[in-house]
Amino acid sequence: MSDFSEDLLRPRTEDDPEEMRVGSGSGMHFPWLQRLVESVATGGRKQKEFAQTTSACLSFIQEALLKHQWQRAAEYMHSYFQILEDSDSNKRQAAPEIIWKLGSEILYYHPKSSVETFSAFADRMKNIGVMNYLKISLQHALYLVHHGLLDDASRNLSQAETWRYGDKSASQEVLINLVQAYKGLLRYYTWSEKKVELSRLDQDDYAYSAASQSMLDHSWKTSTDFHSLIQVPGVWDPFVKSYVEMLEFYGDREGAREVLTNYAYDEKFPSNPNAHVYLYGFLKRGKAPREQLISVLKILYQIVPSHILMLEFHRLLRKSEREEHRKLGLEVLFGVLDFAGCTKNRTAWQYLAKCLRQTLTGNHLAWVLEQWTPRKSWWPGFHFSSFRARGDWTEDRALAHEKAFVAGTLLGRGCRYFRYISKQDHQALRKKMKRIKKLVKKYSIVNSGL
């Protein structure tokens, strides 16, 4: 017994990693552990009064924020500033960030706050502690952009860009890149404004050359702004988009292609569907050969088979001469219609009906069966139930007809969906239905239906 209890009561150091574990070795942290432990512990060293008041104040602020009581939160915030004088250096260092988070939140929502108040607070917070200068500058700039003060925001970012503290750490580097990119984005806005202006002007106008000169100037600066950030793995959609637009405008198609290819195919980047969409858009604008477009969309198809571009992909494949492309075209349509969000996409059903007809006419029953066999178990319940038939008929008759054809072809004329739709008697659509019935009879892949 004694050795046993000793083992349990063995004094441990605070840094003991074992300590954080609860029993079975899980490394999970529990934010509510402190409260539970405190509810038990009676004696021992207590938190200092200062720490007690500041933590109480913090919880009051958080409570007020969650109740949208901005005024009350602001009043507590007044008292919370004392934490900047905490003797605990850890807390003192973490304090500016907390103050900024809470303070900016209050000032963003407080009905009496204004841009000036917010800016004053941000400027002050930037210089309390060195670690937050870039972050706060960035956020401040975004706030200004949000309030339509683009010039102020740009000035702010320019200031932040030149700021350095100590050795350049990796995180600082990224933040500076980000600041530069945002600055570039603002420049891009001015640039595109000028572009619109320019398109309104006459080429022979005197003002034209001046405007185009300043545009050129902007774009040159901006390209350097974007360049370093988009090398870092991340999601940089707005930056890439505007960068490519500017590069394209000045005819640097190779540069734009490189940027986009890197953004889409670099393995370190997350698999961002937009990267492929942008590349596809770029190639399409450049009238790239179909093969190239297909190869880009093929990757997008693997990432997001439900993407809206998949119908375009199908059209491309349909036009292709190669058999495998036509086969893929069928697969893409089945893939799109697998998704719950696409069940009512009339175009997709239309394409599928057409594609099925073409494929079956081309004697490629095997292609259809290859797609249909894994879906046989669940498509009837998912797409072709009588509930769906009722709903589709009342909502979208054209859709119901397309689906009825597909259902009839794949499941035979005995299937619920087909039966329901064919039973609906409608004067204007009778002819259409008759045609569909004929087609189903012709194409149905189900033997019993023949």
Next chain:
Amino acid sequence: MDFPSSLRPMLFMTGPLGLSDVPDMSFMCSWRDALTLPESLPQTSKNGTPHLAKGLLWEPDTPGPLPLLPPGPDPWDPGLTAQDLLCRGGPKFRRQPKAVLDVTEQFSRFLWDHGDIAFAPLGKLMLENFKLEGARSYSKKKTVVSVQRILQDLGGHQPWGCPWACFSHRQRRFSILGDPILGKSVSNLLGELLHEELVMRWEQLLLDDAFTGGALAWLPGRTPRVRQLVYPAGGALDRLHFQEVRLTPGGDPRILGKPGHIQLRGPVRQVVTCTVQGESLLAVRSDYYCALWKVSKQGQPSPLQVLQVEKGATGVNLSPHLPGELVVCSRSGAVCLWTPQDGLQQIYKDPETLVFRDPSPWRWADFTAHPRVLTVGDRTGVKIIDTQGPPGCGLLLFRAGAEASCQKGERVLLTQYLGECGPDSLQPTLHLICTQFSLYLVDERLPLVPMLKWDHGLPSAPLLAQLLPPPRPGCPRPLLLGGHGGQLQLLHIAGEGASMPRLAGPPQSLPSRSDSLSAFPLLEPKSQQQLQERLQAPTIGLVAALPPSASTPVLSLFQLSAAGDVFHQRLHLREDSQSPGDPRPNFHAPTASWSPRATTCCRRWLKALLEVPPAPPVWAAPTFSHRHLLGLKEQRKVEGKVPEGLRAAMAEGRLLQQRDLGSLPTAEPPPAPEPGPKDELSERLEEAWEGPAAAWWERQQGKGSRPGKQPKRHKRRMQLSSTFSSLSGRLDLSDATSPPHSPDRTSPVSRPQLPETLPSQELTQDLWARGIPSERQQTLRDYMAKLPLQGDTPEGVSIPLSQTSSIQATPSRQQTLQDCTAELPRQRYTLRGATVPPSQTSSIQTTPCRQQAPRDCAAKRSLQRDTLGGAAMLSSQTSSLRTTRSGRQTPVVSGSQPRRKKPRMGF
């Protein structure tokens, strides 16, 4: 489906969680999401005042939720708390809190309470080495011990808790010899099991994931207006109730009739309902069973199938795409697709966790926008699995790591598919992932990169979430988040069509059940405690409804507690879509107040609650068989010293009371260590609590008028220690014990006097004369000798009241005590000690003061040799220990029975 045409800039980092060098660009401010970049042209931003409704606020009608249904007839017990499991008195504050399980105490309690379980197997094993009957062991085997003598020495009592207990030689020898076997083996075998059990209980207390997903759900009812609430009820939560509720357009729920119910064989942990293609299904998860019902249009459930999960089920979810399809997760790490027609199809199995090794058996699975693709989650991440693809492969949707800038120790607690196709809804590819710190929205088309992150800051585990339809077209969708501890948070998620999901406006906290305490009338402490515990019971179900026809959007919120109570709250939407510069005259949110109707409702509920009988104690203090003691006493013919009352009380096994003792001659206990200055205030409070405060006051008066008493007491002690020499400057008790404000103190009655009859004259003299210069003492003595000695009454001389009896003593009893002390020297050895402990027992029960216990113990120590009724004393002592323990938790002083259920380890 549209994919957002431009995503928010985000840094992408791979790596483990808690990477410190990652610049946290998410800055967890709710307004960050409002800062969407102007899409293409600056015009939109220049003239654009923020298009988001800034002050989207749901205002509660009442400060807290109201009980919807009367409390169930079964009592509820809050179960174990941290106080039961952790070591007390540890350091209160450290930067990283540390929980130390109090295994030693629990272990000793277990041995004490369940000694038969702990030692019986050993006893059986060693049976051949003991001789149970016969006076002397004539056996030739040296290994056989006669037990008779040892038992005799023990005298039927065990010196539990008393460090000064005396042992006989035999006992000593036996304990030395038996210790390696009895002590070590039991502690080794049982200790491990107990430790395991305690760790499990503690983990459960920290995170009880049984109710993940929630056990409250809606089912359609007979008419579109009437819906059914499905929830577990009963003490064990094993009755599934179907309560018809009609929601008025104003959001007021009307209860229709009695609930229908289905009795199940296990506690219900999760209730899931789903209506797919007009077919309503109800799935229920218990610990080891999952069951599926089909609900007819009239709202009648008919059972479809029951599934046994041998290792225990952790989650069940219904497919939103295909009717009658479920996914079930087991503790073994297997995830199965379940259809009543086709049975089970295992789609994933891995006893290891997804991202990194974190031994936790919790698994969760849900559906995605593709009916054949599922998400499988554990504490470390969430994976997308194609059920048609090769087993085991898939993409990680969420990784507890640097990708989502997770903190150290962050774990997934809940994942939920938020998909729902509609013209006005969010992307149907979104998944909600909750950890103990944050909430993430992840799009399955862009895995690993969260679309939205928000630090929810809930003080308990967020195990419940519900995404609601927009309150009115164009409004952002409310997302309810419920913590296990009852805290609720409401977020607004905007982002229709091709835009990214984002927070619209700052999140909001909603009142929890414990906020309703103020609606109840103030109760006596015990009932108040009961009510409070009931209101603070964990939330295990959360469901909301937005009645469509309301003019201003109304949110009806229902929550289910672990005690089986369903509470309801109504909230109104207040919109202030003013531009930021526009000062609002009234920006204070008006505070809701209790309406008379609400308080009546609470009062009625409370009345029903208090009628519920309290939970029967799972464990009761062990009763000792004192019948053989009674017999023993009779044999020994205790010559009339044990009164009939006491014997009767013992025979009945009830607590000893004062009247049982009658007018006992009581021996003065040997001098006990005196407590420092007597705590007069607490004494007085005690008296006030019991009633006769006036009596106390009189006694105090009397005490003041008998100044000689206390010194006498000490004098005796001095005598005993026969130290006369070192008297000077020793005692200052005379001042400390008498009330300083006593008016009698200055009167001649209270004058110090010189009782010449007493042997320790010098001492007394010295006492009162202390501090007076020696040359003046003689003068003083002379002067005093001339005074009339009124105070020389018998009572004043020597009443060495024991601390305890002084509280209860009535004047007549004082007299007897006096008598008793007069013949103390003789009685001390003849008196049966059994008579003393009862008085002490009662004193323990009436005194809430904890310091009392060791003192009593010390007092008993020297009595033990004479004590016959040791068992009675023993049990009283244990009860006193328990009382002090529970007495600290509850402010109630009166009861000697522990209020709280003691942790009991079932093996």
